[in-house]
Amino acid sequence: MSDQPILVTGGAGFIGSNLVDALLARGHSVRVLDNLSMGKLSNLPQGDARLTFISGDVADAALVSRAVAGCNAVVHLAAVASVQASVDDPVSTHQSNFIGTLNICEAMREHGVRRVVFASSAAVYGNNGEGVAIDEETAKAPLTPYAADKLASEHYLQFYGRQHGLEPAIFRFFNVFGPRQDPSSPYSGVISIFTQRAQQGLPISVFGDGEQTRDFFYIADLVELLLQALDAEQAVDGAVNVGWNQSVSLKQLLAQIGDLLGGLPAVTHLQARAGDIRHSRADNSRLAAEYRLPAQTSLRDGLAALLKS
Numbered sequence: 001m002s003d004q005p006i007l008v009t010g011g012a013g014f015i016g017s018n019l020v021d022a023l024l025a026r027g028h029s030v031r032v033l034d035n036l037s038m039g040k041l042s043n044l045p046q047g048d049a050r051l052t053f054i055s056g057d058v059a060d061a062a063l064v065s066r067a068v069a070g071c072n073a074v075v076h077l078a079a080v081a082s083v084q085a086s087v088d089d090p091v092s093t094h095q096s097n098f099i100g101t102l103n104i105c106e107a108m109r110e111h112g113v114r115r116v117v118f119a120s121s122a123a124v125y126g127n128n129g130e131g132v133a134i135d136e137e138t139a140k141a142p143l144t145p146y147a148a149d150k151l152a153s154e155h156y157l158q159f160y161g162r163q164h165g166l167e168p169a170i171f172r173f174f175n176v177f178g179p180r181q182d183p184s185s186p187y188s189g190v191i192s193i194f195t196q197r198a199q200q201g202l203p204i205s206v207f208g209d210g211e212q213t214r215d216f217f218y219i220a221d222l223v224e225l226l227l228q229a230l231d232a233e234q235a236v237d238g239a240v241n242v243g244w245n246q247s248v249s250l251k252q253l254l255a256q257i258g259d260l261l262g263g264l265p266a267v268t269h270l271q272a273r274a275g276d277i278r279h280s281r282a283d284n285s286r287l288a289a290e291y292r293l294p295a296q297t298s299l300r301d302g303l304a305a306l307l308k309s
């Protein structure tokens with residue numbers, strides 16, 4: 001194993017901090033670059049000499065260059081993860097969600113670092129493929145600044161791959177859930193909101209009839225994939241969906257949470273959110289062909305672990 005560190009941008013956030021735990025457990029040295037806009041220092045282990053925390057912004061090219069220098073690989077997760085935030089403030093979120101990626105590409109070129117794992121999103125498909133399993137060839141329809149920045153980031157990473165030898169491994173996450181997902185905004189992941197409110201006995205709002213479906217993926221399973229993407233001899237060419245090709249409705253989700261907690265607080269149905277996708281499900285044949293699929297954590301087991309955390 002190389003003793004050069006792995007840089008995790010956004011490493012104090014939900015996905016990043018779970019990955020950092022796994023990297024440290026495998027004996028890696030880790031650098032985290034995070035501006036703590038959403039992430040928290042308390043998500044990271046304290047007093048581990050193999051972990052270096054760099055407080056700052058991926059939009060700061062000089063800082064990114066220093067953070068990348070001497071690293072073995074990069075996992076680029078830093079982004080404003082809220083689609084709504086990008087709609088409300090496209091200029092500022094573009095700095096994090098696109099310029100940040102470009103800075104990572106340039107810094108890697110400058111320092112000869114090759115492997116970069118990137119967190120893209122099912123948002124790049126917009127409403128296309130709705131109701132069927134969405135494969136990677138589905139026409140892209142980035143309907144929001146968030147989605148446009150993710151798709152542009154994918155293209156730039158691929159350009160730097162062709163032109164400068166970067167080895168991007170690009171994942172398009174569907175709906176990831178688990179411990180440390182922050183429930184504090186109305187646009188946080190639905191599972192983080194529902195579980196927190198159910199545990200606190202607060203009323204739960206379902207937007208629409210609750211028959212809408214999502215393809216939920218537990219964080220520990222995702223971390224396994226991120227580690228594989230770092231380890232692989234060759235980076236997989238092109239983007240890969242991350243989902244189970246399974247549909248769970250919000251009604252089914254609430255029933256499972258209620259089952260695990262022995263009941264639910266009041267559930268109110270409000271108007272469906274404008275632009276909400278009704279059914280989102282990943283065709284994961286490419287994932288299965290290119291990676292070893294992790295043993296799937298069932299929704300029930302994932303929810304139980306989350307409720308205990």
Ligand code: NAD
Pocket residue numbers: 009010011012013014015016033034035036037038039040056057058059076077078079080081095096100119120121122172173174175176177181182189
């Ligand atoms: P998160 O908000 O918990 O993590 C993002 C981290 O990036 C936070 O710690 C935040 O402080 C940091 N950050 C934001 N802007 C930054 C900047 N300019 N400079 C430095 N740090 C910055 O969200 P997450 O769910 O862990 O998401 C991680 C990545 O996965 C993001 O790129 C997100 O777009 C992507 N993604 C997540 C999901 C999901 O279901 N959670 C789905 C699709 C894509």
Ligand code: UD2
Pocket residue numbers: 081082083121122123124174175176186187188189190191193194205206207208212214250273276277280
């Ligand atoms: C997810 C991603 C988003 C983007 C998008 C691409 C998250 C948090 N968001 O949005 O970043 O990648 O996929 O398609 O992963 N809901 C309620 N009540 C609540 C909160 C949500 O009913 O309190 C509904 C919401 O209207 C939607 C469903 O739950 O129908 C899932 O919402 P979400 O915000 O968790 O995720 P999604 O798929 O809209």
